[in-house]
Structure formats: C-alpha cells, structure tokens
Amino acid sequence: MRPDTAPRYTSYPTAPHFHAGIDAAAVSSWITAIPAGERISLYIHVPYCDRLCWFCACNTKQTNRYEPVTRFLTSLHSEIRTAAALIGNKGKVAALHFGGGSPTLLAPADLISLMQHLRAHFAFADDAVISVEIDPNDITEEKLDALGAIGLTRASLGIQDFDERVQKAINRDQSFEDTKAVVDGLRARGVPSINLDVLYGLPHQTIDSVKATMNEVLSLRPDRIALFGYAHVPWFKKHQTMIDEAVLPDTEQRLAQSLAAAAMIADAGYDIIGHDHFALPQDSLAIAHRERRLRRNFQGYTDDECETLIGLGPSSVSRFRQGYAQNIPATGEYQRRVDTGTLATARGIAFTRDDVLRGWVIERLMCDFAFSAKEALSRFGADANNVLAEAALMAQETEPLLVRIGERYVIPDAQRPLVRVAAARFDRYFATGTARHSAAI
Incomplete structure (x- = not known):
C-alpha cells in the first residue's frame, strides 16, 4: 500500500x-x-x-x-x-x-x-x-x-x-x-x-x-x-x-x-x-x-x-x-x-555511507525522475548493490513507480506526481519513523 x-x-x-x-x-x-x-x-x-x-x-x-x-x-x-x-x-x-x-x-x-x-x-x-x-x-x-x-x-x-x-x-x-x-x-x-x-x-x-x-x-x-x-x-x-x-x-x-x-x-x-x-x-x-x-x-x-x-x-x-x-x-x-x-x-x-548513497538516489529521482545504475556503481561501488536490488524489485511490481530503461531506473510519466512516494521507498528511516508528513500530491 x-x-x-x-x-x-x-x-x-x-x-x-x-x-x-x-x-x-x-x-x-x-x-x-x-x-x-x-x-x-x-x-x-x-x-x-x-x-x-x-x-x-x-x-x-x-x-x-x-x-x-x-x-x-x-x-x-x-x-x-x-x-x-x-x-x-x-x-x-x-x-x-x-x-x-x-x-x-x-x-x-x-x-x-x-x-x-x-x-x-x-x-x-x-x-x-x-x-x-x-x-x-x-x-x-x-x-x-x-x-x-x-x-x-x-x-x-x-x-x-x-x-x-x-x-x-x-x-x-x-x-x-x-x-x-x-x-x-x-x-x-x-x-x-x-x-x-x-x-x-x-x-x-x-x-x-x-x-x-x-x-x-x-x-x-x-x-x-x-x-x-x-x-x-x-x-x-x-x-x-x-x-x-x-x-x-x-x-x-x-x-x-x-x-x-x-x-x-x-x-x-x-x-x-x-x-x-x-x-x-x-x-x-x-x-x-x-x-x-x-x-x-x-x-x-x-x-x-x-x-x-x-x-x-x-x-x-x-x-x-x-x-x-x-x-x-x-x-x-x-x-x-x-x-x-x-x-x-x-x-x-x-552521514553514514548508506545515507550518502540513498541521498544521492533520492535527489536524482526528485530532480530527474530517474537515476543511473552505472553511475551509482561508479560512485559507491559494491555498496550500491542493495539499493539497485530494491530498484529492481520495484520495477517488477504491477503498477511500478520505477521501470528500467537500459541502465537507468526511470519514474514513468504517469507516476511523476508520486515522485515523493517513489523516493520514500529508498528512505531507510521512513518506515520506522513516527514523524507525520504533508500530502504527497
């Protein structure tokens, strides 16, 4: 959900x-x-x-x-x-x-x-x-x-x-x-x-x-x-x-x-x-x-x-x-x-190294509606593998917030209003936090 x-x-x-x-x-x-x-x-x-x-x-x-x-x-x-x-x-x-x-x-x-x-x-x-x-x-x-x-x-x-x-x-x-x-x-x-x-x-x-x-x-x-x-x-x-x-x-x-x-x-x-x-x-x-x-x-x-x-x-x-x-x-x-x-x-x-990695992914999604798997590996090496695995699972969902196009993970045009929701999927604090947030749209 x-x-x-x-x-x-x-x-x-x-x-x-x-x-x-x-x-x-x-x-x-x-x-x-x-x-x-x-x-x-x-x-x-x-x-x-x-x-x-x-x-x-x-x-x-x-x-x-x-x-x-x-x-x-x-x-x-x-x-x-x-x-x-x-x-x-x-x-x-x-x-x-x-x-x-x-x-x-x-x-x-x-x-x-x-x-x-x-x-x-x-x-x-x-x-x-x-x-x-x-x-x-x-x-x-x-x-x-x-x-x-x-x-x-x-x-x-x-x-x-x-x-x-x-x-x-x-x-x-x-x-x-x-x-x-x-x-x-x-x-x-x-x-x-x-x-x-x-x-x-x-x-x-x-x-x-x-x-x-x-x-x-x-x-x-x-x-x-x-x-x-x-x-x-x-x-x-x-x-x-x-x-x-x-x-x-x-x-x-x-x-x-x-x-x-x-x-x-x-x-x-x-x-x-x-x-x-x-x-x-x-x-x-x-x-x-x-x-x-x-x-x-x-x-x-x-x-x-x-x-x-x-x-x-x-x-x-x-x-x-x-x-x-x-x-x-x-x-x-x-x-x-x-x-x-x-x-x-x-x-x-x-920052932990994981924070820097996830922060980079979230920023790219918010700015470009996409991020490069190749660049993630170039910047963060093997540390990027967990995040790339999460992205791959998202791309297999019935109504995916991300799809894979070449070596890039991209938010489809129809899902762009939900970019904050897509970014939250990479936020390791979000599910465990108690903070309340504003409407995603």
Whole structure:
C-alpha cells in the first residue's frame, strides 16, 4: 500500500531524524575541515513577519514592533563573525540566500548594514548569486533601492493565490496590482531573475480559481515559477488550525489543480523542472536541469552546486560533507548562545555511507525522475548493490513507480506526481519513523 503522505526531500536524512548528538563542537570541526578554495553557500534566516499567514509552515513569529528585530540583528552579526572566523580564508561565498520569515521586514539601512557585515567577514566570489524572499506587502521604494544596493540577483516573491476569497481564508491580502508594482520595481533596478511562488490545495481553491491566478502570474513573465502544494500540518504549526479543513480540496482536486496549472505554465514556454518548478529555457535552473546538474536543498530546486551550505539565524539548517546541523529554533535561546561567541547548533545528523548513497538516489529521482545504475556503481561501488536490488524489485511490481530503461531506473510519466512516494521507498528511516508528513500530491 502506498503512503498518501511523504517527506518533501529537501534533505536526506530528513529533519525529523536529526538528533541532539550533533552539537556546536561537531559543527565547529566540520567548518574548520572545509577544503581550501571551497565555494560555499550561506543561508540567513530572519525569524520575523509583520503578519502571520495561516498557511505558512516556516519558523517565524509575528511582531508589530521593530525592537526585537534590532536585537536579533545584533546577535546575527555576532554569529556571522563566529562562523567566518572558523572558516578563515579557505572559502568563497558563491550563493547567499535570505529567507524567513520575511527578510524584507528589515529596514533598508539594516539590510544594507547586514550585507556590508557579511562582505566584511566572508570573501565573495565575483559571480555570487544573492537571492531574497520577498513579501510584496512589505516593499517600499526605499526597500527596493536597498535590494538593488546589496547586489540582488534573484528575487523570490510569494503570491500563493490572487483570489480574494482564498486570501481571506489564509490571512494573506495581496493584490495583483501591488505585486506587479514590486516586480516592475525590481526589474527597473536591474534585478536579472525573478521567481514567483504559487500554491494549490488552499482553502476554497478550484481549478478555475487556480487557472485565473496563473493567468495573472504568467502575465508578469517571471524567470521562474514554483508551484507548491499547500502543506496542511496543523499538528506542527498550530496557526494552521485557523484554516477550515472542510473547505480544503481533497487529493483528487489537488492533483487536478496542479496538473491544470502546470499545463498552463508549460504552454507558456517554460521548461518543467522536477515536480514543482518551472523556468524559462534560458534561465540557469533550466540549463542545469538539461545538463543533469540540478540539485535540491532546503530552498527547493537549485542550480547551486556548493557542497557546503552554512545556515545562520534561528532554526537554519547547514549541510556539510559530514552531515546536517540545525540551529536552535527559539530566538531568545539562539541569541543567548551566539552572543557568547559560540555556534547555536541544537541538533543534526552525521552521514553514514548508506545515507550518502540513498541521498544521492533520492535527489536524482526528485530532480530527474530517474537515476543511473552505472553511475551509482561508479560512485559507491559494491555498496550500491542493495539499493539497485530494491530498484529492481520495484520495477517488477504491477503498477511500478520505477521501470528500467537500459541502465537507468526511470519514474514513468504517469507516476511523476508520486515522485515523493517513489523516493520514500529508498528512505531507510521512513518506515520506522513516527514523524507525520504533508500530502504527497
């Protein structure tokens, strides 16, 4: 029997399997082991919003005062200095992503000061990608100027849905006109890449309402579109209990909404990237996909090929060759820790060789809907045989999630909406775990 829920596989092993055995000392040793000349990624988590959207599953809190943000930034500057000192002169930042929460909650002067602090303590590659998650309702002309001043190269705007009934049900008022004004303002300041996030499976959504929103999204001609299924996890995010479950689309309706929206995007000339992203053919994400260099991390699909990702801020996750590490989620405790000049690590997991192997298979399935048996053997030797045997058994099932074509195991086109379910078959933690997950479609 196939599960109707599955992890999103932005990591493997997934976050529910992180544990307190990975601490600041372990992460310090992982950072100091970064090879000389390494290209690294940075992720900055801003844990505040000025409104709480009921659909959101991010680690954030609402604040109507700016004083807590100012206090947080002081601590963040301290964490930046600590992490940079451990790296020394060995690495260069090739990608920097501001997420949240709402990074655009920051005052223009504070955003510019934060970027200056990062550049003062980390060496940046000349071709570094700088991306920011943007809430269009936060944006002013002064903030647009600040985003231009920090060298923004990619903006990601949350839209969710333009239907007023849907917006009211998720506490997210945002007009098309306001969104377009932000997109136009970013382009006027030379930002070369714009991504728009859209959701399906929200309360009161129908195929027609999703298509209406998608028509408006496509009129903005973004470089990328992310089409996410709403993850209803009220046991994890209590504010989602504000959403009436009786008006949520069922699994069949969710699938129909996603397929209708995806068809519209593809018909508009976008390449399909993985199971929920789309990009114009000339975009770097589309190029990486065609060249089978697509990766997946906590920001979703990416062309970022850095092996090292250092997360800064509360709840942020880092990835090293040795494993994952996550910071303390509680902002107050995070601040107390980093203010003393130490890392804020709360938990993580060290990779076994089997984790690396299965993580590679899962990533390739999520990115390419296929993986190469030949490459698995080349990378992992005889250790790959168990996984290849599992794939061979899957290919013999009556309605297989995988079929063998030459030396590749491929998810059939009709089964691609179930890619997360297929990936879960290679997850050695999934069957034994107690974590609850969002809908697989």
